[in-house]
Amino acid sequence: MAADLSVELLPGLRLKNPVMPASGTYECGSANVYNPGQLGAIVTKSVAPVPWPGNAPPRLHETTGGLLNAVGIPSEGVVAFREKVLPTLRQYDTALIISVAGETTEEFARVIQALEGEAGISAYELNFSCPNLGDGIPFGTNPDLLYQAVARARQETKRPIIVKLSPNVTDIALMAREAQKAGASAVALINTLTGMAIDVRRRRPVLGNTFGGLSGPAIKPVALRMVWEVAGAVDLPVIGVGGISNTSDALEFLLAGARAIQVGTANFANPLVMPQIINGIASYLEENGFSKITDIIGLARKGEEDWG
Amino acid sequence: MAADLSVELLPGLRLKNPVMPASGTYECGSANVYNPGQLGAIVTKSVAPVPWPGNAPPRLHETTGGLLNAVGIPSEGVVAFREKVLPTLRQYDTALIISVAGETTEEFARVIQALEGEAGISAYELNFSCPNLGDGIPFGTNPDLLYQAVARARQETKRPIIVKLSPNVTDIALMAREAQKAGASAVALINTLTGMAIDVRRRRPVLGNTFGGLSGPAIKPVALRMVWEVAGAVDLPVIGVGGISNTSDALEFLLAGARAIQVGTANFANPLVMPQIINGIASYLEENGFSKITDIIGLARKGEEDWG
Amino acid sequence: MLMYLQGKIVTQKVVAPEYNLLVIEQPAIAKAAQPGQFVMLKAWERRDLVLPRPFSLYRILPREGQIQILYKIRGQGTAEMARRGAGEEVELIGPSGKGITLPATGAIALLGRGIGAAPLMAIAEAAKGQGLEVYTFLSARERSLLLGEEDFARYSRRVVTSTDDGQEGGGRLLTDLLVDIIEKESPSLQRVYTCGSRRLARGLIPLQARYGFIAYVLLEEHMACGTGACKGCVCKVKDPARPEGYSYQKVCQDGAVFPVGEVVW
């Protein structure tokens, strides 16, 4: 009998499997590869309150096992998103998570307001990687700002709110706890690690924005550690993101306690990677005698005391 | 004419070149490859106040472009170090930097006390990666603890103190400023990023210590960004460390503002990497018409305003 | 419609120092592709190289079910490609980009510098097939780096070359050589396509009005997805509707072909 891959990500939100794209790395139907309805959920590129152009190029640079991106959040703005993009996304037979970006607490609230009248949205994911307009510090690295923004968003909607955490912090568990206190329904982690590269020939930074976000296999050990820490620190479902490129990577996050996983950078080189991971997880469960995926979530933590 | 590779790392401490090993990754004469006297400096494995066993195995795990290590700080203790190791290290015709580890502020001071009577030590490098015995939080991630430990060490010695910073923080520039305020002579960054891996077959963490430190090419973008930030934030010499594996990597750190660089993980696969980088830097300078290495330090920051 | 498919290497050969020609069997892409389009290619399992690499279609052979890529060995990805031989598989995403639309009649000119010649071959072949007159202008550092000269000759009324060392065309700029031909032969020039040099592309801007053609450039930007998903490959394109006067367009999806006059250089 085939193993049951479905997970109840949140009360009332059951996913057919735990695999979804990471925000900003997947466009439904951009390559004619498979039906996005096969995925556990669809996650959109972050939507801004008004049209944003994004950063100056160059925006991309490959590093060893990683990708630096300084795309920023180019966005058509929430109104255009609602009118032009949302209707097609709703068609797919799976959960739909809208990633929300803002530069102030109010901006997050505004994006959500603009979408509250729309059907077919399963959850919002708040992307706190933009610097706060006030002090320039990203929400994602300041616990108080994070709390305020989540609490404010919580007032706007009854829908689940997933808070996506930045790894560029001293204490990721603290950030997760703030999110929980402020009313988050789940946390997703990690967003990219801030990095940079220098062009030795031209003797200047490679990226138009100087700094960029590092993603890909290079960051997987850091992402997994943070998922482990957060899954042990809060009483919320955790979605694991960061460097997942194959079934084995995905299993590591599930075994660490993630209830679902997101795949980002790996989509670029292998557009079939998400369906392959879904199948791979099913095979692993069957080969190892598990009847359902929930049997392995957090399993590497059992007897945690013994091994430190 | 050959370019001048020498740098005045600190007032009164001129290095013949800016290339040195990262603490814990190089043993003088362990492979019969070249005379360590060719290096800009020798940096020891961190020395603890008393004998420390280090962590339970397994201690090593390779990741994509990276190495997770949970070696801990196995140490013969400062007394044995002073009697058995120091005399041979002093023989080499180059600067000698002693890395110092401790679990309390007093322990750092104790190691330095035990070495103050010894000749031939160019500087101490304080390794703050161990959890503080008091609250379990590494000194390296708590600005107040860092300040106290550096200030305390400063009382013990007139020798230069290099503070090695942990990257596992929200604001690396803040940590560097604390180090400066407390009397540090220079900062070295980065130590390893905390990470982990899970054995999917055995369904438990790979490392005996669960968590380990990630090093190698995977972390280079993060290290370079932090060096860039710190070089712009403090008025201290900066030593760049993290993922440097070849000449081009080393040049990136120098161009970002590092006055010297350390090579860690790359020594394992290529025991000749440090002399090769020294030669490579010399060639770069000559091919690009620079007569001395100090001409390129921080050069990628020129016109910084223009590119963000 | 973009596809993700395996392709099998038919042959790989060195055509100049550091330049290889790769012939790949991949009927679906060969059938769907238009001149000016490109593919994202991956030819390795190494996890240090996380991104596929973009390559223009040098030749599109739907009947043979093949595509050809002419590439320069630049870094680690292209070095890995160069190690693959006949029978080995590569992964392809494509055909990407908008490709070009040829005029119905008249003449076109192609100006390629170095490896910039690569996408022009497919255009030359299509244009010739449609009965258009093709004028090809190629430049490079030295003679051995003038790529595909013989093949271009088959599709072109004329192939004019120039090398920096002066051995060909007196080392003159391709735009000057183009003007010479226009002045001497008065072809009914409708479109000019260029690739491989920003200077060449900019040099075409003032010539458009003077000689009544529209010039297009095939741009390059570092790419991650090649499919419009990552928004990483943008260039600045004039946009009077915006206060800044420009907006960002995706080279992979909105290009890689752009009118030279619309690009903010």
Add this chain to the structure above:
Amino acid sequence: MLMYLQGKIVTQKVVAPEYNLLVIEQPAIAKAAQPGQFVMLKAWERRDLVLPRPFSLYRILPREGQIQILYKIRGQGTAEMARRGAGEEVELIGPSGKGITLPATGAIALLGRGIGAAPLMAIAEAAKGQGLEVYTFLSARERSLLLGEEDFARYSRRVVTSTDDGQEGGGRLLTDLLVDIIEKESPSLQRVYTCGSRRLARGLIPLQARYGFIAYVLLEEHMACGTGACKGCVCKVKDPARPEGYSYQKVCQDGAVFPVGEVVW
């Protein structure tokens, strides 16, 4: 003394499914190496594989200036090794580890499971060269995975085999087969060396006193440097001087050969 040198591949051949024998020309290491030592090997430029890999010396041929490595293709590093052919270069650090010290006279026994046979061959050859009697015991899952049987036969008075499927030796434990031989033939057994199975090594502990030999195990631990610098490859060794009763020793420098009785299993 440890060296860092290039070695040139003389031949590489498949000796069993997933098992290759690599012959490398490297006179300096061949001259310096002792049985039981190993090398750190790197055969790739890929930056995703940051560490060299440790391999025992299967044969040490100082006169030919060659070393041989018998290895199992396990992950990405060994897969890359398997792609290299005659004439290609590999990077070597070694000879690493302490190696073994053979007794002056008498007999030794070698117990190898699977790829654990690899370091035992060099020991067998040296022992035979010194006029010692060698008893070799090999086990594996099935017959095709019994490695080097013929070569061992050349250096051994006896080669006893056992396979898990029962086709050889009735599938019995090598320690039991060793006891049989001791009981039947009463060799003057001085030393026993084992590799490839913790269970085998532990099984030797009680036999030592009973039969008057000392048993050594060749341990494996994940390694970064192979030279004692990183302190990553430790195992627990009994140490009555410490309150814990053990201390950590470096497999690469203090081993890889340890007396079975001293290891904390």
